[in-house]
Amino acid sequence: MTPSPGSPLPPPEERRxxxxxxxxxxxxxxxxxxxxxxxxxxxxxGRTTPRGQRREAYAHVLASLAEETAKKSARKSPEKSPEETEAQNAMGGRDMTVGQGAPERAGTAVRTAVPAADPTEAEAPPPEARAERPLSPAQAFDALYAFCAPALVRQTYLLTGRRELARESVERAFELAWQRWPEVACDPDPAGWVRATAYDFALSPWHRFRPRYRHPEPPPSNASDRALLNVLLELTPPQRRALLLYDGVGLDLPETAAETEATTPATANRLLNARAAVAARLPDLSDPTELHYRLAELASTERLRAAKPAVVRDGSERRARFWTRAAIAFTVALIGTTALTLRTAPTQYEPPVPPGETVLGVPPRVAPGPLSEKEQKLRAKLRAQMQGGPERLTPRAE
Structure with missing residues (x-):
């Protein structure tokens, strides 16, 4: 069936x-x-194009969305209800906060958005405000943090099953982003940069040696949420990450492969194996759409709050100062040790003392042996004499 000429569709970017x-x-x-x-x-x-009745329905939906957008632009006061904001920020994925086209939206937030009072309601302002109010680096960082941090904490919780580790991973990722802010601000997808850094820190195998992470945290109170989280934690870290990015965040397969630094076939195998493992334990979640909703529901159940952006920036600066001072101290100690070595080292060559050698012609020292007959007679004579010594002559007076 050929597309109906009466139902034109906008380009894929405009649909999104x-x-x-x-x-x-x-x-x-x-x-x-x-x-x-x-x-x-x-x-x-843009991989496929709707046809037939689906094309008509999709064109009607897009037309209604265009009318709503025009009305909002005319009013210049776009607002969201708390319910819609909470639903969109449950997972922070392409269907949630970091939606389809996350690089464009997150990049716009970094360059132009003004952070809202509530981090879960941060949103890029209209083009008029973007042109009039250029942001400082701190304001742009705060906008990116308010845009991504709340949902990213929930995602990291699904990845690790630990609330404190999830918050720590997100804060460390944003601290590193603030230290490398010129690089992150120019990145096409700053939200993806921070997400990849947070995931890498959360899945680090060195956490098992930390005393505070040797004991499990209390599981979710709901039995179904607890069962889903247990199934996720039983997957291997690469499978868990691929499942969360594809079915939770909403990335497509090539983007998931790129973020996990794996080939597309390997990522597809990980995703299929993860879905099979989840379906084997929880048959109700064999449908990817249902699995997506359950992941979003599990993430939104835990009321995880990230720190304030100013606190993260201050922590990043303190950490940078600490390591800078540590590097300076180590360099000074190394220079001092080198100077001391040069000061105490000998200034001329002193040949080493050779080991002793045997001198020819000198008889070796002989140990004492048995006494001869003459020596025995002399010894007897000496023993027979008075022990006090010879008599002394005393002079007499005449």
Missing amino acids: RLREAASLTQAQVAVRVGVSRETVRAWEN
């Missing part, structure tokens, strides 16, 4: 922009059209 401007997830658009979330994702990526 309209959905994000209306604060809708791919799953919500899929429900309106009557297709799966993966189908909407393929339409927005």
Whole structure:
């Protein structure tokens, strides 16, 4: 069936922009059209094109979204309800906070967004405000932090099963981002940069040697959430990461492979094995769409809060000062040791003392042997004499 000329569709980038401007997830658009979330994702990526009745329904949805966006732009006061904000920030994925086209939205937030009072409600301002209010590096960092940190803490919790480690991993990732801010600010996907850094720190095998992480944390109170988290933690770290990025965050397969630094076939095998393991333990989650909703629900159940961006920036600066001073102290100690060595070293060559040698012609020293007959007579004579010595002559007076 050929596409109907009466139902033109905008380019894939415009479809994605309209959905994000209306604060809708791919799953919500899929429900309106009557297709799966993966189908909407393929339409927005340009890999496939809707046809027939689906094309008509999709075109109608996009037209309604365009009208809503135009009305919001006319009012210049876009607002979100707390329920929509909480649902969008549950996982922070492409269907949630860091939505489809995360590099563009996160990059815009870094360059132009003004951080909101509530981190879960941070959003890029309209183009008029972007042109009028350039941000300082600290403000741009705070905007990126408010945009990504709350959802990233929840994602890291699903990755590790530890609340404190999740918060620590996100804070360390943003501390490193602040230290390398010129590089991160120019990155096409600053949110992905921070996410990859947080995941790497959270999955580090060195945490097992820390005393505070040798004992498990209390599991979720809900039995179904507890079962899902146990299944996730039983997966290998690469499988868990691939499943979270693809089915939780909403990245496509090539992006998941790139972020995990693996080939696309290897990432696909990890994803399939992870889904099979989850379906074997929890048959209700064999559907990827249901698994996506359950991951989002489990992430939003834990009320995990990240630190304030100012606290993270101060911590990053303190850590940088500490390591700078430590490097300076080590360098000074090394220079002092080298100077002391040069000062106490000999200034001329002193040949070593050779080992002793045997001198020819000198008889060896003989140990004392038995006494001869003459020596025995002399010894007897000496013993027979008076022990007090010879008599002394005393002079007499006449």
